[in-house]
Amino acid sequence: MSVIIFLISMMLFRLSYAKDEPKFVGPDTNVTVVVGRDAILSCQVQNLQNYKVAWLRVDTQTVLTIGPHVITKNHRVGVTGADPQAWSLTIRDVRMSDGGHYMCQVNTEPMITQTHHLHVAVPPDIVSGSNGEVMVREGDAVSLHCAATGIPYPTITWRREDSTQFKINGQNVMKWSGVWLNLTAVPRDLDGAFLCIATNGVPPSVSKRILLHVLCKPSALVSHKMIGGYLGEPVVLQCNIEANPTPVIYWTHHDGNKLQNGTKYQAVMSSQRYKHVSLLRISNVSRDDIGPYFCNVENSMGNARDDVTLYTLVTTTVKTTTTTARTETTLAEIDTTSVTSVQPYADMVEDPNHYGVDTDNFVVVLSQHQMQNLDISPSS
Structure with missing residues (x-):
């Protein structure tokens, strides 16, 4: 019995000791x-x-x-x-x-x-990649590269700075993942900035801006093929251009000479990426100014031109007669009254051998309203 009591006592001691041990x-x-x-x-x-x-x-x-x-x-x-x-x-x-x-x-x-x-x-850090500016010819392929470090390893995402779509592997996408962005058959409208963005869940994310220059041959397109201007007033001709690198733009008249900025002509140009707009302001329009004007565009990729024809708008005077009857005599007194209306020189006949214009071949066309204003009555 004493042995059993001893064993029980030892077990209780160990349990108590174990209960008090650190854990x-x-x-x-x-x-x-x-x-x-x-x-x-x-x-x-x-x-x-x-x-x-x-x-x-x-x-x-x-x-x-x-x-x-x-x-x-x-x-x-x-x-x-x-x-x-x-x-x-x-x-x-x-x-x-x-x-x-x-x-x-x-x-x-x-x-x-x-x-x-x-x-x-x-946090991610972009350590290598394409230069800040990359050039490619329109229709060629180009690869943009961006590498980053960080823990965890960062994910690279590409998108356009203006958030517009771009085509890759035949699909239009808003963004693309991978250290390489491979673009094929690059069109001119892909000209612009791309952003390489590195993220790994540890703020802040970082990005690199790569400006893609798509070199393309010039194209020129005037806003209107025919422009009318009033004699003595100014008129503005507009030419819309696509070209990269930025082109040399100049205007010529039918004689082929470049028009120089001065009191008569003023040419200005505005540009946004590969798109340009050239405006030619012609002051104090006269009949010598009528005829075709050429918008000429040149850069290292080629040249282009388009033409717009200027015609003049003038005022014409039409004679009408008014008959006044007098009771005292049998004579009729005829008064002449002037009716003034604005008429365009609407048709031009050009010499096929040159761009000169014969103003005598312009035809004045009267409107129905103007015809009704003409009062041609017989004398009494």
Whole structure:
């Protein structure tokens, strides 16, 4: 009987002793911190009693802290234990080299340990790729490249700066993923900026701007093939142009000579990417100004031209007669009254051998309203 009582007493003692032994509260942890920020690894111990908690760097077997004391000479390492059950290892201004496993250890016999892993995240950084400006001929292929680093490894996304679609692999897309953007049969309307955007879930994302120049032959298109202008008034001719590189633009009249800016002619140009608009202002229009004008465009890729014909609008005077009867005599007095109307020189006949215009061949066309205003009555 005494043996049984002894065994029972030993079991109860061991249970009581085991109940009072230190033990960890909570599982191992994985902590992710962005490089440059502070990391905190927490270790909670129940029933610590007079035992000590130590932190070690696993890969180097370096003792960092014992109890409230910092052992390592690394000034960025600290420890807090305000709560007897919570012992936190602090690493300030985390660096890439700080990533790895850290062990929380209690000096029991045998010792107990808990391992925590520190992940150091790095925002993306674009390290290489295409130059800021890339040139390609219209219809050719071009490849844009963009490479980035970061932890986790970044994803590269391409899109146009103006957020419009572009064609790749025969499909119209708003964006494309990959370190390479391969464009085939490049059209001129693809001229413009592309953005290479690197993201990995760690802010901030970064981007690089690559300006794609699509070199193309010039094209010219006037807004209207026929333009009318009043004698003595100014008129403006417009030519819409597509060309890259930026072209040389000049205007000529039917004699082929370049028109120079001055009091008579003023030419201005505005550009947006490969699209350009040239305006020619002709002051004080006269009959010498009628005829074709040519918008001429030249760049290293070729040349083009289009023409617009200027005709004049003038006022014409039509004679009408008004008959006034007098009671005193049998004579009729005829008064002449002038009716003024605006008429266009509507038709032009050109000499096929040159661009000169014979103004005598212009035909004045009267409207129905103008015909009704003509009062041609017989004399009495």
